[in-house]
Amino acid sequence: MTQSCVTFVTCYMNLYDEPFENKDVEWRFGHFRKIARTGIQLCVFCSPDNEAYLENFAKEFPNIKIMKYIAIQDTWSYKLVSMLKADGPIELPAHRNEPKDTVEYICMMHSKVEFLNTAIAADPFGSSHFAWIDFNVAYIFKDNAYVEEYLRVLAQRTFVADFLAIPGCWEKQKPETCLLDNICWRFCGGFFIGSKDRVQDFHAKYVEFFPMFLETHRKLIWEVNFWAWLETNTDWSPTWFKGDHNDSIIQITTDICNRCLYDTTYQKTSYFYPPVETYEASSASHVIYRGQHILNTRYVNYWYRPSGHCNILHPHNWIISKNFHSVLAFDQDTKTLEPTDFVEMDDSTIGLKTHDACFFGLEDIRLYVLNDVLRFICTNINYSPTGRNRMITGRYHIESATYSECRVLHPPNTDSWCEKNWIPLIRKHDGAEEEEFFIYKWWPFEVGKVNREKDQLEIVLSYKLNSPLFMKVRGSTAFVETEEGLVGLVHYSEDTLPRHYYHIMVLLDKATFQPLKYSDIFCFEKIGIEFCIGFWYSEGEYHFWISRMDRDPLYLKMDRDALPLKFDFSIL
Numbered sequence: 001m002t003q004s005c006v007t008f009v010t011c012y013m014n015l016y017d018e019p020f021e022n023k024d025v026e027w028r029f030g031h032f033r034k035i036a037r038t039g040i041q042l043c044v045f046c047s048p049d050n051e052a053y054l055e056n057f058a059k060e061f062p063n064i065k066i067m068k069y070i071a072i073q074d075t076w077s078y079k080l081v082s083m084l085k086a087d088g089p090i091e092l093p094a095h096r097n098e099p100k101d102t103v104e105y106i107c108m109m110h111s112k113v114e115f116l117n118t119a120i121a122a123d124p125f126g127s128s129h130f131a132w133i134d135f136n137v138a139y140i141f142k143d144n145a146y147v148e149e150y151l152r153v154l155a156q157r158t159f160v161a162d163f164l165a166i167p168g169c170w171e172k173q174k175p176e177t178c179l180l181d182n183i184c185w186r187f188c189g190g191f192f193i194g195s196k197d198r199v200q201d202f203h204a205k206y207v208e209f210f211p212m213f214l215e216t217h218r219k220l221i222w223e224v225n226f227w228a229w230l231e232t233n234t235d236w237s238p239t240w241f242k243g244d245h246n247d248s249i250i251q252i253t254t255d256i257c258n259r260c261l262y263d264t265t266y267q268k269t270s271y272f273y274p275p276v277e278t279y280e281a282s283s284a285s286h287v288i289y290r291g292q293h294i295l296n297t298r299y300v301n302y303w304y305r306p307s308g309h310c311n312i313l314h315p316h317n318w319i320i321s322k323n324f325h326s327v328l329a330f331d332q333d334t335k336t337l338e339p340t341d342f343v344e345m346d347d348s349t350i351g352l353k354t355h356d357a358c359f360f361g362l363e364d365i366r367l368y369v370l371n372d373v374l375r376f377i378c379t380n381i382n383y384s385p386t387g388r389n390r391m392i393t394g395r396y397h398i399e400s401a402t403y404s405e406c407r408v409l410h411p412p413n414t415d416s417w418c419e420k421n422w423i424p425l426i427r428k429h430d431g432a433e434e435e436e437f438f439i440y441k442w443w444p445f446e447v448g449k450v451n452r453e454k455d456q457l458e459i460v461l462s463y464k465l466n467s468p469l470f471m472k473v474r475g476s477t478a479f480v481e482t483e484e485g486l487v488g489l490v491h492y493s494e495d496t497l498p499r500h501y502y503h504i505m506v507l508l509d510k511a512t513f514q515p516l517k518y519s520d521i522f523c524f525e526k527i528g529i530e531f532c533i534g535f536w537y538s539e540g541e542y543h544f545w546i547s548r549m550d551r552d553p554l555y556l557k558m559d560r561d562a563l564p565l566k567f568d569f570s571i572l
Helices: 027-034 048-058 077-084 102-108 114-121 144-154 177-181 196-217 223-233
Strands: 007-011 042-046 066-069 130-131 165-170 189-195 238-242 266-268 282-289 291-298 302-303 308-312 321-329 336-339 363-370 374-381 390-397 400-410 423-427 435-442 447-453 456-463 486-494 500-506 515-518 530-539 543-546 549-561
Touching: 007 027, 007 114, 027 144, 042 048, 042 114, 048 066, 066 321, 077 102, 077 196, 077 456, 102 114, 102 223, 114 130, 130 196, 144 500, 165 196, 177 223, 196 223, 196 423, 238 291, 266 336, 282 363, 282 530, 302 515, 336 549, 363 423, 435 456, 456 486, 486 530, 500 530
Parallel strands: 007 042, 007 130, 042 066, 165 238, 282 549
Antiparallel strands: 130 189, 165 189, 266 549, 282 291, 291 321, 302 308, 321 336, 363 374, 374 390, 390 400, 423 435, 435 447, 447 456, 486 500, 500 515, 530 543, 543 549
């Protein structure tokens, strides 16, 4: 059984004389099996009448730790309600599902935090983080294969040290009156996760405020309603993320499992880029060509404000890209790669017809070498006959700072609106010419080859990934050869303002290009607009060329062990 930093806690109690909606013990354990078979660490509480059933079930799953057999009448919340009833009636919500929403059922819902607190005290798996997961939550999932893989990976993620994250359907609610008699889906209830101390604080809030709430309102409301009341009336402030009673309930916000590498020992260097009026040095691509380290740096004429809004520094609001090439030399003192020169590439040599547009120049050039020829691929609009983002490829000449043999490439779907991030892959053959391929997309993972007669990318291989988050992933850097295979950096972003970028290292099989492994999610300096298209690997070290806010380029060097490839891809 793989050790992880998360313990998942759940409970099964038989609360009804007759199974509610025919959801008997077999139905409930059948859905729990989908959770148990993921291998995640599970602490299970159960009512005494199902002891034999659970004991037999748990024999199949070494990841299950049976914590305690407890009747609902012995829980803290039930005892509290029973005690307060001596001073007068405690009513149930007026608008409820009466066969289901009994005192026993609602008290069990309130016992989630109690069970978590008990599991933390015992801590059988030695975990830093704990999550509540409803016993038969799997019945609401639509894509069980994806969700099960998501849970496997979630259990092994690296989390920020201090958080409590709870999904919910609704934005923050205000009027307290609606909490007393109507269900409030500010929080979903079936899943939440947090660091040990924040979960314990949640329990302390319960002990402090739940008796006070019951004494004041004389109403036993659902646990999610009480959580909404806590958020509104106390200093309890969990991280809320959008979720519903489906697969999204467990899909936590990336910020919680994003690792910022500022806690890593790495060496960073800022190059002294030549000033160009109204332009900023931005992203840089790296390649080794004929023994030389070559860098292409893009300059842009816009400026992102801290809010994420963009100022375009042109009288007609045109965005223009320039490109400079550099030869890098190894500095013996700093043990880093430093530019020896900066030479602007001559766009007049592109040789393609330009069209009316608001975007000009070659964007996000990636350099690569094919059969000892230095080549590039990039995004462009003004040379695109469709007026939409298209990819351009061609030769890149450092001796003359020129381009040649430039061609606009058509995507597999010619109606595509926006083409970006085609990542070159080179397949080497003994005694034969190298072959050029491009990663076209990641969900499914598709690799294409250009039909030179049509200048169109044709998909030649595909793998259907079942790995979390990769439906959002886009290409970042070219892939370089290591001892294990081809390694490169990919990214995805979340549509916040400013936009948030996240990075993942990926390992591919060098012969088949099948995705094999990937790393934790991370950012280099801080969450925000942070991009990286330059990468190199040598002697156990990763080298990255990043930009921040599409400016402030930085060269980073770190030990590759700082970003272990800890997750295996799941291929359907």
